[in-house]
Amino acid sequence: MKSSLVAQAVILAAFALLPAAGEAIYFRDKISWRSAIAPSEMVTVEQAREWGNTAIWVDARPDDDFANDHVPGAISLNEDRWNELLPQFLAAWTPGKKTVVYCSSLSCNASREVAHRLRKDAQLSDVFVLEGGWEAWLKKKNR
């Protein structure tokens, strides 16, 4: 193969696109392009509201934001004061309850991290991340 180095690299790069596209289609339900959370671990405002009292809301935003305003009944649990706040959350949690974690917006990571730690450190199941976070809640709270 006597083609130039750049041409060779371009051909290889193009070849790799095909299986990559196939894999992206195959894994479409297991990974979200919009957020690092798997679709099965996310919940919309409407779905979470339907759960009513069977859900416990967790505010993963910083303390100041929580003090400003939060979802009614939500418990503050952020990574800055994890060790201090976790016992308070566990006291309010009862087995069988679903946990809905939210942070500021679609692009924030705090809810994802807190949800991950609740599953890993506190060994909880049924932990969901609110799609769109606090911003989505504000938009839909009066509807």
Added chain:
Amino acid sequence: MAQEKEQMKETSNAQRPTPNVERSEHPTSGVERSALNVGRFLWRILDFVVAGIFIYAGVLKAIDPVQFASDIDNYKLLPWPVSVAIAFYLPWLEIFCALGLVFRFLYRGALSILSASIVVFTLATIAAKARGLDITCGCFGHASQHWSFPAHLATNLGILAGLLALLFKATRRNRLQNSV
């Protein structure tokens, strides 16, 4: 007699090395020829070793792109959709380039892509360390999860050295072929 002379003349011309081609490429003695064969064999072994590493790394990542996307995201350098795209694409690029080394197909292109990717991964690992991020590089899936930073760096630099040696050799051979 005249015919014999002509034959001898032809033989000596054939044995005379071409000015632009190195002597080692046209060995005259058996010793030189066997030394050249051993050299070629060793270079080929290096091809297979490097290709094996990238096929292993590529397959591990290709079977779990969700984990790999998360590993890329941990570097906090790229937006999530870009991490996902890389998680789907990069393992296959590595596998195709590694196969290029095995079958000597698009060989120099494969070497350059693999060298560039290992440089980028090494720089990203150094940048993550400098920012105090305690992360898994994701280079070899879960196998590399508990590697220390020096182990990551040493592995990457070792692979890069092999790749650059192969690239240097291939470029030199290509120049020689073009000059003949």
